[in-house]
Amino acid sequence: MPEILEVERYRALAEKALHRPITKVWMIDARYGRGGTTPVRLRAALVGRQFTEARRRGKLMLLDIEEGPTFGVRFGMTGGLVVDGQQALDRLRYGPGVFEDKWVRARVQFADGGALQLHDPRRFGSLELAPDEQRLGPDALMATLADVRSALGTSTRAGPVAPLKARLMDQERIAGVGNLLADEIFWRAGLDPGRRTPLDDDELRTLHRALRSTLRLLDRRGGSHMGDLMEERQPGGHCPRDGAELLHAQVGGRTTYWCPVHQH
DNA sequence: AGTCGTCCTCGGCCGC
DNA sequence: TGCGGCCGAGGACGAC
Numbered sequence: 001m002p003e004i005l006e007v008e009r010y011r012a013l014a015e016k017a018l019h020r021p022i023t024k025v026w027m028i029d030a031r032y033g034r035g036g037t038t039p040v041r042l043r044a045a046l047v048g049r050q051f052t053e054a055r056r057r058g059k060l061m062l063l064d065i066e067e068g069p070t071f072g073v074r075f076g077m078t079g080g081l082v083v084d085g086q087q088a089l090d091r092l093r094y095g096p097g098v099f100e101d102k103w104v105r106a107r108v109q110f111a112d113g114g115a116l117q118l119h120d121p122r123r124f125g126s127l128e129l130a131p132d133e134q135r136l137g138p139d140a141l142m143a144t145l146a147d148v149r150s151a152l153g154t155s156t157r158a159g160p161v162a163p164l165k166a167r168l169m170d171q172e173r174i175a176g177v178g179n180l181l182a183d184e185i186f187w188r189a190g191l192d193p194g195r196r197t198p199l200d201d202d203e204l205r206t207l208h209r210a211l212r213s214t215l216r217l218l219d220r221r222g223g224s225h226m227g228d229l230m231e232e233r234q235p236g237g238h239c240p241r242d243g244a245e246l247l248h249a250q251v252g253g254r255t256t257y258w259c260p261v262h263q264h
Numbered sequence: 265a266g267t268c269g270t271c272c273t274c275g276g277c278c279g280c
Numbered sequence: 281t282g283c284g285g286c287c288g289a290g291g292a293c294g295a296c
Contacts, residue, residue: 002291003291034292034293059291059292074291074292075291076272076290076291076292077272077273077289077290077291078272078273078274078290103273120272121272121273121274122271122272122273122274122289122290123271123272123273124271124272124273124290124291124292125291126292161265161266162265162266162267166266166267169291171291171292178290178291179289179290179291180290252266252267253267253268253269254290254291255288255289255290
């Protein structure tokens with residue numbers, strides 16, 4: 001599914017859509033809009049104008065519009081981007097892996113005949129004009145040790161503390177890490193995703209390093225699903241590092257796999 | 265603040 | 281063997 005690495009590829013592809021006058025906008029599925037974004041409003045914001053910049057924060061892609069609100073796109077679980085018939089990725093895990101016109105949720109037509117299309121079979125994605133970018137935490141690809149510390153560091157508040165994984169996946173704390181990346185990062189860091197006790201300074205440094213190196217490595221390999229843990233991420237799977245049978249449970253509401261031997 | 269249920273569709277697996 | 285039907289996967293958000 002599109003996590004931060006995939007959305008960054010979408011953003012790069014979207015640069016091909018910049019500075020091209022928009023002539024038509026189809027928002028085929030009205031329910032695809034969020035925060036009051038309707039087909040009529042989207043058309044009013046886009047037709048006759050052009051995109052000026054392709055940005056990203058976490059998993060949110062942002063296309064600035066000349067003299068207008070920013071166009072925000074969330075890709076959910078199976079969302080894909082197509083510009084002039086070119087797809088950013090060959091196929092997505094958990095998606096049907098093929099392109100069909102009936103799954104196109106919106107289409108932006110350019111005066112030169114090309115088009116930008118948003119394709120989303122399972123429809124978990126959404127479109128939003130002027131999305132609140134400030135609600136998102138610092139971008140995971142840019143996150144500093146200080147960012148990781150403030151997002152996952154010692155909680156001094158009384159009451160329940162969310163497990164580590166829920167905090168890493170909370171887009172308001174750090175933006176961009178999804179379920180598969182989270183499992184891979186904790187596996188590489190040797191940290192138990194369900195842990196609720198505070199991290200010491202060494203552990204925070206280890207987690208920060210694992211975040212950076214995992215993103216870099218998986219990007220080189222081709223995406224979020226290219227982690228070492230991926231193949232074993234099923235009942236009965238074993239730890240690629242020490243051979244122990246992996247444990248699995250719901251952590252922070254998400255299916256989670258981890259190694260009982262080296263993750264603490 | 266944290267947790268749970270909801271949205272949506274497809275693939276995989278169950279049992280007849 | 282074949283097929284109908286059910287469940288679970290994922291990200292984000294609203295409700296408790």
